[in-house]
Amino acid sequence: MRVLAIESSCDESAVAVLDESQGLLAHELWSQIDLHRLYGGVVPELASRDHVKRLLPLVQQALAAAGTSGSQLDGIAYTAGPGLTGALLTGAALARALAYGWQLPALGIHHLEGHLLAPLLETPAPGFPHLALLVSGGHTLLIEAQALGDYRLLGETRDDAAGEAFDKSAKLLGLPYPGGPQLAALAQHGRAGAVPLPRPMLDRPGYEFSFSGLKTAVLLATRAQPLDEQRRADIARGVQEAIVDVLCTKALRALAETGHQTLVVAGGVGANLELRERLRRAVAAQGGQVFFPRSEFCTDNAAMIAMAGLLRLRAGERGTLELGVRARWPLAELRPPSAASQMVPAASRQ
Ligand code: KG4
Numbered sequence: 352m353r354v355l356a357i358e359s360s361c362d363e364s365a366v367a368v369l370d371e372s373q374g375l376l377a378h379e380l381w382s383q384i385d386l387h388r389l390y391g392g393v394v395p396e397l398a399s400r401d402h403v404k405r406l407l408p409l410v411q412q413a414l415a416a417a418g419t420s421g422s423q424l425d426g427i428a429y430t431a432g433p434g435l436t437g438a439l440l441t442g443a444a445l446a447r448a449l450a451y452g453w454q455l456p457a458l459g460i461h462h463l464e465g466h467l468l469a470p471l472l473e474t475p476a477p478g479f480p481h482l483a484l485l486v487s488g489g490h491t492l493l494i495e496a497q498a499l500g501d502y503r504l505l506g507e508t509r510d511d512a513a514g515e516a517f518d519k520s521a522k523l524l525g526l527p528y529p530g531g532p533q534l535a536a537l538a539q540h541g542r543a544g545a546v547p548l549p550r551p552m553l554d555r556p557g558y559e560f561s562f563s564g565l566k567t568a569v570l571l572a573t574r575a576q577p578l579d580e581q582r583r584a585d586i587a588r589g590v591q592e593a594i595v596d597v598l599c600t601k602a603l604r605a606l607a608e609t610g611h612q613t614l615v616v617a618g619g620v621g622a623n624l625e626l627r628e629r630l631r632r633a634v635a636a637q638g639g640q641v642f643f644p645r646s647e648f649c650t651d652n653a654a655m656i657a658m659a660g661l662l663r664l665r666a667g668e669r670g671t672l673e674l675g676v677r678a679r680w681p682l683a684e685l686r687p688p689s690a691a692s693q694m695v696p697a698a699s700r701q
């Protein structure tokens with residue numbers, strides 16, 4: 352079985368080809384970062400227009416790199432939500448047009464399910480059931496993943512996502528968009544413990560997060576003393592320590608309390624080296640195992656959408672003929688694969 356996948360939910364245009372027995376045959380990505388940098392964040396209209404320009408050439412590149420043609424494919428997977436409506440529609444329209452032309456099933460994939468399944472692109476791959484920490488620019492979730500499409504939410508953020516906390520703190524430190532990786536790089540020159548920052552909700556039981564207080568503390572820290580290079584690096588280190596500390600503590604608590612042995616980390620913040628290192632050590636000390644996607648598959652990509660599409664197609668799902676996308680789409684609404692669509696009725700779409 353072979354799948355072509357298209358991802359266009361935000362500011363990355365990506366296309367991949369995944370084969371059940373040969374693995375990942377191609378993955379192409381065009382990042383719009385330079386387009387949005389001037390504005391300090393993603394401008395939805397610009398994102399949609401750029402996807403329109405980039406996606407079809409990326410499909411052609413991916414097919415050529417994979418040495419495959421439409422007739423050798425078994426289905427097309429595309430991100431149907433959550434994300435920016437206009438951006439999602441560009442990928443959905445192209446995927447459905449190609450599927451119609453090639454007479455293939457087209458599956459609308461949940462972007463977060465894609466992130467959750469990205470570690471399955473690696474060897475060894477985690478099995479089900481497991482605990483998942485999904486940390487991206489828009490989400491911070493602790494999830495019990497029982498099986499494909501069966502995700503139970505244990506806890507999430509009450510306000511900002513972990514990636515958002517990285518990005519907003521980075522902005523306060525004068526770093527360019529997107530700030531997460533830039534802040535992590537600056538933190539390498541900072542001194543441990545030099546700028547202690549709050550760790551909200553750390554001492555409360557349960558699995559909820561809160562990161563919005565962090566940016567206020569960072570703002571105050573940037574004003575307290577002259578903001579020279581060392582001070583900026585110390586603050587960056589403090590921010591990373593605070594976020595990593597909260598994520599690790601809650602993930603480890605969830606492992607201990609649920610009895611799971613396997614932790615899967617996914618989403619853009621999963622690329623953070625400090626988080627990877629601390630989780631690796633702590634989970635091993637607890638007798639468990641932690642799985643990450645390679646860094647380039649932590650952030651948005653089409654390989655993860657192809658993985659979700661392949662697993663669902665293999666389980667018999669064939670999608671519908673509707674061109675439906677959902678800007679908001681709670682993960683808990685997903686269902687295990689079935690011959691029926693995993694999308695909800697049109698009336699409840701946004
Ligand atoms: O998963 P993703 O690519 O997009 C969403 O679906 O949100 O995640 C992007 C987020 C951004 O907030 C970015 O700053 C953060 O992931 N990020 C990082 C790192 N790489 C990406 N945060 C901290 N350290 C990194 N190395």
Ligand code: ZN
Nearest residue numbers: 466487650651
């Ligand atoms: Zn994402």
